[in-house]
Amino acid sequence: MVRLAETRRDEGFDAAxxxxxxxxxxLxxxxxxxxxxxxxxxxxxxARAFADWKRVSxxxxxxxxxxxxxxxxxxDQIRRRKLPVVVPSAVSEDEDTHALRVALWAALHALPRRQREIVVxxxxxxLTEPEVAQLLGISLGTVKTHVTRGRAALRRMIRDDEEKIIDLR
Structure with missing residues (x-):
């Protein structure tokens, strides 16, 4: 009986x-x-999900x-190792697109931790805004506020970076 329950747990986990x-x-x-x-x-x-699969499932x-x-x-890895911001690049990307991608990535990492977490x-x-709220245990209004402010900050930082890129040309 125990083996059957473990098998079912494993099968559910395998599918997930x-x-x-x-x-x-x-992500x-x-x-x-x-x-x-x-x-x-x-x-x-x-592995953490599997360790507590009965509850997580x-x-x-x-x-x-x-x-x-x-x-x-x-x-946590970024904080511990002070990993540099690495921008995944597309195979065929022109200079302007690459510069914008780098600016976006740097701007994302410049957001406050909570705001970045919600935007990510x-x-x-x-995830939907209600899913983010449920997951983080915060109100939907708080999520919407962070999303709005995060997008505005990203827009502002990218606009500033674009102006710097244009000035360099």
Whole structure:
């Protein structure tokens, strides 16, 4: 009987792993810019989910919980190692697009930690505002405020960087 329950738990986790590991990896990679570090962060998030799978599997926002764990692990790696901001680049990207991508990435990392976390969960992880609020245990209004202020700050920083880039030409 115990073995049957473990098998069912493992099967449920296996199905979730197949869907959620790639998303946790993509989120971690966008934060870290390093494939190996992103794989480690995603694997650690999934290991933590597996360790408490009975509880995690019953969460209404299970996916958001796992992505939050992955983003926390990635952000911890950045803080601990003082990793440089690495910008994942597209294969065929012109200079202007690359400069804008670098500016966006630097601006994202310049946001206050809480604001960056909310913006990353909303736009990079693709969670809805109610999911972000539920995941972080904060009000929907707080999420909306951080999203609005974060976008405005990003817009301002990128506009300033574009002006600097244009002045350099």
């Amino acid at each position: 792993f197949a869907v959620l590991f790639p998303r946790a990896f993509r 971690s990679f966008r934060l870290l810019g390093d494939r190996a570090a992103a794989e480690d962060a995603a694997a650690e998030a999934m 019953e969460l209404p926002y299970r996916e958001a919980w796992i992505l939050r764990v992955a983003s926390n692990i990635a952000l 969960l909303r736009y990079i992880a693709g």
